[in-house]
Amino acid sequence: MTLEAPNLSVSTSGTLPRVPFLALKEKILGAKYELSITFLPPTQAQALNIAHRGKDYVPNTLSFPLTKTSGEIILCKSVLRKECGAFEMSYEQFLIYILIHSMLHLKGYEHGSTMERKEKQLLTFFTSSNEATNRRRH
Secondary structure (H helix, E strand, O other), X not given: XXXXXXXXXXXXXXXXXXXXHHHHHHHHOOOOOEEEEEEOOHHHHHHHHHHHHOOOOOOOEEEEEEEOOEEEEEEXXXXXXXXXXXXXXXXXXXXXXXXXXXXXXXXXXXXXXXXXXXXXXXXXXXXXXXXXXXXOOO
């Protein structure tokens, strides 16, 4: 299934999760940013992780900035489903968190306290849950 919106494409082989993809993209990256989000099976996600990062494991997400105003996010649904419990989140909440995390990387953020604060702020905004502020990062 594929979702097409202005400057946003989301594709998966199954059903798309009920997540505000466009609202996330526009709030974090802006309306003009061109973003592709693709859910891949574990073998393909792992192959990309090896090829682009030299790391031999199946990632939950990979972020690829293509230009200053475009990028791509790769997600692995099976890994996200396995990891969401460790973060005490539902699959949909964890997916929102990981999308926020990935989009912040596309925006130039690196792991650290500034990124963590921004993640918590955005997660609270998009999940409307005070519990979100106490989540661990990956």
